Amino acid sequence: GQSLEQPSEVTAVEGAIVQINCTYQTSGFYGLSWYQQHDGGAPTFLSYNALDGLEETGRFSSFLSRSDSYGYLLLQELQMKDSASYFCAVRGGNNRKLIWGLGTSLAVNP
């Protein structure tokens, strides 16, 4: 089968750095994405990794290791507004469909 695993909850304080991990098991792999969703809102795209390595976009970075079927989202200089759910998603399988993790709820405390 195909599955993604990510922690259900993470807590951190303002100004800190937090890493949200995602491991996947798919029959094929065509890229790992991260989305952010605030309570009551729609998911918004954050980053995409198709190749191994680190992609940086401002305070957010995303890493991929295809050999380990693993990726992470790194959030630096945390702000209260970063409190949200973060989803990893992998395009995989024979039909290249997007497979979603169950999301990680990040709480940033003062």
Next chain:
Amino acid sequence: SQTIHQWPATLVQPVGSPLSLECTVEGTSNPNLYWYRQAAGRGLQLLFYSVGIGQISSEVPQNLSASRPQDRQFILSSKKLLLSDSGFYLCAWRSGSSGANVLTFGAGSRLTVL
């Protein structure tokens, strides 16, 4: 720029009543369109996707249906709602020319079935 509109934003419906949610996309042509459902505190479940007018693929057998009458219009329907249909419904589009994994979502429709 591309935008996606989804309505209604909120609705409360009795069990057994019909449903129609509408989604339209502007600023792009021939988009891949998706309907997702998200239960409270859960991940996203793909319900339907469409690669073109009249082309609908169903991911989960249920009492919902989808239609794509125009290139940039995607409709989610039900003839008789069940309690289990409650949830947050999200329409999304992926341009055929964009990065492989970038979906843009509408604001969502929150459905409560009583």
